[in-house]
Amino acid sequence: MPEVPPPAPTGDELLKVLSALGNPHRMRIVAALMESRNYVSALAREIGMGRPLLHMHLQRLEAAGLVVGTLELAEDGKTMKYFEVTPFFYELTPHIIAQAAATITETADRTAKEEAK
Amino acid sequence: MPEVPPPAPTGDELLKVLSALGNPHRMRIVAALMESRNYVSALAREIGMGRPLLHMHLQRLEAAGLVVGTLELAEDGKTMKYFEVTPFFYELTPHIIAQAAATITETADRTAKEEAK
DNA sequence: GGCACCTGTCAAAGATTCCTGACACATCTC
DNA sequence: GAGATGTGTCAGGAATCTTTGACAGGTGCC
Secondary structure, rough: OOOOOOOOOOOHHHHHHHHHHHOOHHHHHHHHHHHHHHHHHHHHHHHOHHHHHHHHHHHHHHHOOOOOEEEEEEEOEEEEEEEOOOOOOOOHHHHHHHHHHHOOOOOOHHHHHHHOO | OOOOOOOOOOHHHHHHHHHHOHHHHHHHHHHHHOOOOOOHHHHHHOOOOOOOOHHHHHHHHHHOEEEEEEHHHHHHHHOEEEEEOOOOOOOOOHHHHHHHOOOOOOHHHHHHHOOOO
């Protein structure tokens, strides 16, 4: 059976993905998590970035579905949140952008903060 | 002859593309230009947006190589700048992001304004 | 208890991006 | 000349995003 045709992401989804990836730090974070999943504090040290900041960037990436974090219990009892990248795949072409643009709910702009879901 | 393997965009390039496309207005602009190339003033009216603003967004899109504008002389002598989308194609996967992240010149961050080139 | 490590959140400052109104210049038409 | 349409740019305020330092809570070890 042939591969499924390229799925068309919704405008809101694509918007979150693109704005999440369109940042140097976030790109590096994805790159760092590519070679090995890691927990927040260690990652922060590795790429030289404050924890609160990293935390926020990871949230943005997770909200876009590009990485996932799971709270794990280390042997010594400490709880640490490990993050790893998801095998995402997006294609960017004029057509796809046009399709996505047609499905932008406007809410994506203002709901960003109320995004309690 | 087989298709060429997916080219790996540089970090700076991908960064410009993603941040350019990661904006509702810019997505709509691309969508609008998809169905018909148009000149600035007309486009501004079509999507209800001020000219100065549209001008800025178009610049961002053009800088990312997603659209191209050409100054043309209308029959009545008026010079108008027509924009049209370029047949761009980008793939977004963890690998590609990681590769791109490794080639970020930092300059991309600060050069944005001095980008006189 | 005191120290080291983990997690998370908040508020305030800094830096960017986004948006608007005003201005300058050019051409054609009435 | 006055008016309509086109192009482009600039200054200033509004809205966002980014970044930092301080705090709070938790567990294990000396």
